[in-house]
Amino acid sequence: MTNPTLLILAGDGIGPEVMGQVTRIIDWYGKNRDLAFDVEHDLVGGAAYDKHGTPLHDDTMAKALAADAVLLGAVGGPKYDDLDFSVKPERGLLRLRKEMDLFSNLRPAQCFDALADFSSLKKDIVAGLDIMIVRELTSGVYFGEPRGIFEEGNERVGINTQRYTESEIDRVARSAFELARRRSGKVCSMEKANVMESGILWREVVQKVRDTDYPDIELTHMYADNGAMQLVRAPKQFDVIVTDNLFGDILSDCAAMLTGSLGMLPSASLGAPNPDGRPKALYEPVHGSAPDIAGQGKANPIACILSFAMALRYSFDQGDEATRLENAVEKVLADGARTADLMGPEDGTPISTTEMGDAILAA
Numbered sequence: 309m310t311n312p313t314l315l316i317l318a319g320d321g322i323g324p325e326v327m328g329q330v331t332r333i334i335d336w337y338g339k340n341r342d343l344a345f346d347v348e349h350d351l352v353g354g355a356a357y358d359k360h361g362t363p364l365h366d367d368t369m370a371k372a373l374a375a376d377a378v379l380l381g382a383v384g385g386p387k388y389d390d391l392d393f394s395v396k397p398e399r400g401l402l403r404l405r406k407e408m409d410l411f412s413n414l415r416p417a418q419c420f421d422a423l424a425d426f427s428s429l430k431k432d433i434v435a436g437l438d439i440m441i442v443r444e445l446t447s448g449v450y451f452g453e454p455r456g457i458f459e460e461g462n463e464r465v466g467i468n469t470q471r472y473t474e475s476e477i478d479r480v481a482r483s484a485f486e487l488a489r490r491r492s493g494k495v496c497s498m499e500k501a502n503v504m505e506s507g508i509l510w511r512e513v514v515q516k517v518r519d520t521d522y523p524d525i526e527l528t529h530m531y532a533d534n535g536a537m538q539l540v541r542a543p544k545q546f547d548v549i550v551t552d553n554l555f556g557d558i559l560s561d562c563a564a565m566l567t568g569s570l571g572m573l574p575s576a577s578l579g580a581p582n583p584d585g586r587p588k589a590l591y592e593p594v595h596g597s598a599p600d601i602a603g604q605g606k607a608n609p610i611a612c613i614l615s616f617a618m619a620l621r622y623s624f625d626q627g628d629e630a631t632r633l634e635n636a637v638e639k640v641l642a643d644g645a646r647t648a649d650l651m652g653p654e655d656g657t658p659i660s661t662t663e664m665g666d667a668i669l670a671a
């Protein structure tokens with residue numbers, strides 16, 4: 309049997325530091341769990357630009373398309389701020405998303421009990437929170453044509469177009485329903501069908517996919533503005549939320565802050581199924597390259613480690629191992645392990661990136 313393949317693109321800033329802890333965990337699986345991966349490392353973002361003059365080399369793109377999953381650290385940094393738009397580090401990530409056609413972005417918002425005090429909300433609102441926002445990632449108002457700033461009479465007008473085809477809605481709805489089947493079977497779809505044509509179509513198509521192929525799923529619909537309010541009022545009423553690109557961008561950041569630190573949040577972006585039935589997939593922490601703390605061994609590796617746990621679950625059929633890894637993270641937090649981002653100024657001495665990795669490996 310051949311091992312599953314994993315392409316690791318650690319990228320820039322704290323990317324390589326947090327990914328270093330994931331690499332240790334991958335090695336641990338190979339030695340202790342008879343779960344070995346064929347891991348390849350390559351460059352993305354500024355690191356790729358420094359070597360190749362492009363934020364994503366064609367060879368790397370080909371490797372990403374061939375791999376069973378891609379794990380990415382972070383891209384960008386002040387060193388690259390003045391680069392031409394076409395070679396900016398972020399373009400490397402955008403190219404990956406586009407060519408892998410990663411239309412479904414999964415952002416869990418999970419609140420570990422040990423960190424419930426850290427949330428921007430009251431403890432009883434968030435303790436035990438475990439929801440997943442599925443955001444459509446490749447269409448909608450960020451991509452629709454026409455777009456631009458045009459002359460109109462004696463002034464200018466800025467135009468973006470919200471545009472969704474039935475098939476684009478259909479496929480992201482399916483990915484949310486598939487996900488819900490692995491969870492509680494509950495999906496809430498959010499749009500603005502009261503004021504937007506795309507919202508009317510969104511609601512109709514999502515309902516039709518449910519009625520045709522997912523009758524076991526409990527589907528509700530909510531206007532996105534009400535959704536935002538409910539997310540901060542009583543987030544535990546939700547399990548899976550599916551929504552478009554723009555609303556998903558906003559709602560997932562909002563949900564993220566229910567849980568505490570940026571250093572805790574993983575994500576997955578899934579595309580169309582490969583011939584073996586598993587989707588093309590890219591896993592990455594929600595945080596960026598954090599240039600302010602890069603190179604200091606301070607970064608919290610948990611977001612990156614939980615991204616690998618998502619890869620275990622969604623790309624490698626290792627849901628039990630994913631849960632075990634998540635439990636190990638939960639245990640070290642309950643035991644009091646804290647990197648600097650999880651502490652207030654008077655909370656004592658934080659542990660380093662590597663020490664957090666040590667603790668999770670031990671657990």
Ligand code: ATP
Nearest residue numbers: 384570571595596597598599600601607608609649
């Ligand atoms: P991007 O534009 O790439 O999303 P950003 O400007 O939004 O980047 P980040 O790079 O994510 O921001 O950093 C935002 C803040 O959060 C910084 O102060 C950074 O140090 C902190 N931060 C981000 N990730 C981590 C982490 N893993 N551990 C500790 N602190 C982090």
Ligand code: MG
Nearest residue numbers: 594595596597
């Ligand atoms: Mg950001």
